[in-house]
Amino acid sequence: QKEVEQNSGPLSVPEGAIASLNCTYSDRGSQSFFWYRQYSGKSPELIMFIYSNGDKEDGRFTAQLNKASQYVSLLIRDSQPSDSATYLCAVRGRAGGTSYGKLTFGQGTILTVHP
Amino acid sequence: KAGVTQTPRYLIKTRGQQVTLSCSPISGHRSVSWYQQTPGQGLQFLFEYFSETQRNKGNFPGRFSGRQFSNSRSEMNVSTLELGDSALYLCASSQNPVTGELFFGEGSRLTVL
Numbered sequence: 001q002k003e004v005e006q007n008s009g010p011l012s013v014p015e016g017a018i019a020s021l022n023c024t025y026s027d028r029g030s031q032s033f034f035w036y037r038q039y040s041g042k043s044p045e046l047i048m049f050i051y052s053n054g055d056k057e058d059g060r061f062t063a064q065l066n067k068a069s070q071y072v073s074l075l076i077r078d079s080q081p082s083d084s085a086t087y088l089c090a091v092r093g094r095a096g097g098t099s100y101g102k103l104t105f106g107q108g109t110i111l112t113v114h115p
Numbered sequence: 116k117a118g119v120t121q122t123p124r125y126l127i128k129t130r131g132q133q134v135t136l137s138c139s140p141i142s143g144h145r146s147v148s149w150y151q152q153t154p155g156q157g158l159q160f161l162f163e164y165f166s167e168t169q170r171n172k173g174n175f176p177g178r179f180s181g182r183q184f185s186n187s188r189s190e191m192n193v194s195t196l197e198l199g200d201s202a203l204y205l206c207a208s209s210q211n212p213v214t215g216e217l218f219f220g221e222g223s224r225l226t227v228l
Contacts, residue, residue, distance in 0.1 A: 031214060032214050032215075032216075034216055034217075036219075042221070043203075043205055043219040043220060043221050043222045044158070044205070044219050045219070046216050046217070046218060049216050051214070088158065090158075090217075092214065095213060095214075098171060099171075099213060100146070100163045100165065100170040100171040100212050100213065101146050101147070101148035101160075101162075101163025101164075101165070101170070101171055101207075101209065101212045101217070102148065102160045102163060102171055102173070103158075103160070103217060104160070105157055105158040105159075106157070107157045108157065
């Protein structure tokens with residue numbers, strides 16, 4: 001089992017729709033969770049982070065965390081063509097030496113928003 | 116506030132050579148991490164430095180090494196390059212290396228011929 005798994009995608013949604021991106025993780029002691037966006041040929045850009053169970057909203061983006069189910073998701077409302085990118089879920093493990101500077105990334109989900 | 120700066124952005128080497136990549140973190144960030152990104156393996160953690168000390172290391176051979184200087188700038192070195200080392204090497208800095216988010220530089224794209 002991979003440590004962090006994402007929908008393989010690609011995911012295609014029409015402009016204005018809600019895009020839903022999902023991620024599961026295997027380490028129950030994981031403490032913090034991140035969503036990065038990566039445009040083709042560019043480096044990952046942080047979109048959201050979430051530490052506690054529940055929802056966290058930032059503009060058109062909502063991150064949802066359910067630690068009991070070991071599940072984290074990202075919702076993008078009113079999707080725009082400029083949202084087309086690869087979305088990477090990243091997890092930081094339990095506190096301790098092995099978590100210093102280390103995020104474990106999923107393989108990413110390619111999102112395409114078509115006009 | 117300037118972001119994470121990596122140099123060089125692109126480089127081409129041949130098998131057996133070595134390469135050194137440089138990273139300047141965001142001002143005030145003392146933790147620097149390095150990642151390798153390839154199409155097949157995705158983003159994989161190489162190592163993390165804080166106050167000139169390597170505190171965490173990923174599953175890479177000893178050919179991959181790094182260091183951090185007193186001004187928090189970091190370098191990584193890959194010796195005896197192999198074709199499989201072709202990748203985007205990303206540096207990230209963090210204010211809180213235990214729980215905080217990572218901010219990535221633009222990366223150094225290495226091609227090994």
